[in-house]
Amino acid sequence: MRNSQRTPVACGVDIGSTNVKVVALTAEGTVVARASCPTPRDADGLSIDAMALLGTIEEMVREVCGDRFEVHAVSAAGVGEDGVLVDDRLRPLTKALAWFDPRRQQIFRALRPRLHDDDTFDVDSDPVRTLVGWEWSRRQATAGAAHSWVALTDLAGVYWTGRTFISDTLASRTAAWRSSDRQWVQERVELTLGSVELLPPVVSAGETVGHVDSPSLRSAGVIATDAIAVAGGHDHPIGGWGVEQIEHGAVLDSMGTAEVVVAQSARPSTGRPAYVDVSPGIRSSGLTLLRVEELARNVTWAAQDPAVARHIAGLLDGTIAPEPVLNSGYFVPGRRGGGIPRYASDAPVDPRALASAVLGALAVAGRQAVDAVSERAGGRSGVWLAGGWVRSPGWLAIKSAVNGYAPAPILEPEVTAVGAALLAAQARGWEPDPAQALSGSAVGVMR
Numbered sequence: 001m002r003n004s005q006r007t008p009v010a011c012g013v014d015i016g017s018t019n020v021k022v023v024a025l026t027a028e029g030t031v032v033a034r035a036s037c038p039t040p041r042d043a044d045g046l047s048i049d050a051m052a053l054l055g056t057i058e059e060m061v062r063e064v065c066g067d068r069f070e071v072h073a074v075s076a077a078g079v080g081e082d083g084v085l086v087d088d089r090l091r092p093l094t095k096a097l098a099w100f101d102p103r104r105q106q107i108f109r110a111l112r113p114r115l116h117d118d119d120t121f122d123v124d125s126d127p128v129r130t131l132v133g134w135e136w137s138r139r140q141a142t143a144g145a146a147h148s149w150v151a152l153t154d155l156a157g158v159y160w161t162g163r164t165f166i167s168d169t170l171a172s173r174t175a176a177w178r179s180s181d182r183q184w185v186q187e188r189v190e191l192t193l194g195s196v197e198l199l200p201p202v203v204s205a206g207e208t209v210g211h212v213d214s215p216s217l218r219s220a221g222v223i224a225t226d227a228i229a230v231a232g233g234h235d236h237p238i239g240g241w242g243v244e245q246i247e248h249g250a251v252l253d254s255m256g257t258a259e260v261v262v263a264q265s266a267r268p269s270t271g272r273p274a275y276v277d278v279s280p281g282i283r284s285s286g287l288t289l290l291r292v293e294e295l296a297r298n299v300t301w302a303a304q305d306p307a308v309a310r311h312i313a314g315l316l317d318g319t320i321a322p323e324p325v326l327n328s329g330y331f332v333p334g335r336r337g338g339g340i341p342r343y344a345s346d347a348p349v350d351p352r353a354l355a356s357a358v359l360g361a362l363a364v365a366g367r368q369a370v371d372a373v374s375e376r377a378g379g380r381s382g383v384w385l386a387g388g389w390v391r392s393p394g395w396l397a398i399k400s401a402v403n404g405y406a407p408a409p410i411l412e413p414e415v416t417a418v419g420a421a422l423l424a425a426q427a428r429g430w431e432p433d434p435a436q437a438l439s440g441s442a443v444g445v446m447r
Contacts, residue, residue, distance in 0.1 A: 006070035007032070008224070010428060011061055012421025014235060014414060015039065015053070015078030015153050017100065021414045022060040024069050025421035029432030033064040034414060047095035050084045050155055057156050058216045065222035073424035074160075074212060075230035077238035077416050078153040080173035081130045085137050085146040085198070090159060093142040096152050097133040104132045111135060114191060115175075119272045122172035122179050122279055130174035134193035149198050157229040161210030164200035169233030169288065171202045172279035179280050179287065180268075205233045205241075206283045206423045230427040234279060235416040236260045236290055239386070241282035242419030243410065245434035249381035251370055253407060254415065255389035259293040259362075261369040265377035273376050283426070289376050291369040295362060295389075298333045301341040302358045311355035318394035323353040326360025326402055333361050359395065363402035370403075383407040386415045411440030 009024040009032065016039060024033040037060065040052040061071060082096040097104065108127035115125045123129065130151075137143060148164045158164055171177040176188035182202065189196045203209060208228045217223040232238055240252040240262035251263045266286040272278050277290045303309035314320035330347035331354070334340050347357065374380040383403070389395050390409045400406045412418055418437050425432045 006065075006222075007068060008072045009033075009065070009069045010421045010425035010430065010432075011064065011071050011074040012417040012419065012424060013057055013074065013076035013078070013156065013232075014417035014420065015057075015076060016235070017079055017098070020053070020056055020060065021417045022057070022064050023414055023417045023421050024064045024071075025418065025425055025432060025437055027425065027430040027432060029425075029434065029436040031412075031418060031421075031437060033066070033069065034417070035060045035063045036414075041098075042095070046098045046101045048082065048098070048152060049095055050092040050152065053152060054156055054159055058214060061217060062220045062222055065220075069222070070224050071212070071217070071222055071227050072224045073228045073230055073428040074156075075232040075420040075424035075427070076153055076156055077232035077235045077420040080153070080170055080234040081128055081133060083130065083133060083149055083151040084155075085140075085143055086148055086150050086164075087145050088147040090150075090162070090164070093146055094137045094140045097136045099128040103136065104128065107132050107135050111192065115188065120178055120180060121175060122177065122272065123175050123277045125175045131176050131188055131192040134189075138192070138194050146198055148200050149193060150200065153232065153234070157209055157231065160212040160214050160229050162213065163210050165203045165209050165231065166200050167231045167233030168202050168204050169237045169279040169282075172277070173234055177202070179278055182280075203231045204280065204283075205231055205238065206427055207231045208427050228424075228427060230424045232420045232423060236262045237279055237282060237288040238419040238423065239416040240264065240288065240290075240419075242415060242422050242434060242438060243384050243386070245422060246438065247382050247384070249377070249379065251374055251377075251380045251383045252415070253366060253370060253383055253385050255295060255366075255385065255387035257296045259295040259366050259369065260290065261293075261366070261373050262288065262290045263373045263377045263380065265289055267376075267378060273372060276372055276376060282423075289373045291373050293362075293365045293369050294334050298341050298358065298362055301334065302331070302354070305351065305354070307351035308354050308358070311352045312358065314394075315355055315359055315398070316392040316394045318392075318397065320352065322356035322360065322398060323350070325353050325357045326398060327364060328357055328360065330354070330357035331361040333365055335365070359398050360402060363399050366399065367403050384410050386410040386412070410438055412438040413440070
């Protein structure tokens, strides 16, 4: 049931490591409002108070709706590994151990000898995986009252519907679940969380999990009486799925702190390729394929030399041209897993050549990631670029020179939030135009 004074919208939420974003999308596919604010963390910038996060999300939904819009469907995507234990009334018993918290390293080292990997797992076992957070949560004094574990990204949907669940693309990030048979690996769960009984049902991205019951949103008049909550999941797969709605077979190359390449594949799981993560396909029986390359960390390392830093800035904004060393191998990037960046022994000393070699090597790594994901997906129809680096014309020129083709830039700054809104809208039965949704509307508020 709708309020005739307000325009119906679907809301997409992106719970990021740094910021939370919310967009409002009409049934036709126009982003009509957006908001962004810092992710609420403790004084050390690590842990998240789950109820503070829920309050932030609800405040932002009220903000984007104002006195003009009414939410008829909402879906959240975001960080893949953080979560909390809750009691039988869904009250958080622990804070969320951030995926980048340094305490994870020691916990993982203790677990490592008992974690036996193979390519049937959706991801490699490493310190950022959810099972490390499970082990930490179980050590907390309040863990004995736990009824369930809830992912931060699913948190709002769990509270609004009163139903515990975990989105399947988040289950993949745990390193204790397999897409191939959609089963938990009991040995790993018991080793870290203690019991499989603490894990909620796994639901597919795009599945309606229940009706939204929020006193805060209801009193503000911004929620339809029959509004639905829709399972979202891990941020990059949801964003990649949104782009794939524009062009079937498209690959999303998202460039921010890291470079994340993601694609949908109609092929079923037959084992995980090296350096590629997998998770269930979005609204399909296939797979999502994802590969991560270090980006900002390599630039930061090279920029320790002020002369190189100046030339990197000029190359990125297009005010200077690169030296013909983009494919030279003079720079060896620090790769996934923490390798230290370095220059090759025969690298030149000229700062513009070094800056060119750095950006060229990073463009090559991105091309290799696209090739690896595309090969497993069975080919690609196009590569779309997103993220903050899209606004650097020199970087786009370098990417095109290294790739041998010109990828298509996406100007929409919140691809994940829009992808989640598209999921919610489709679950509602609407047919929004994905190209219009991802065109980069200028409306919005920042705080």
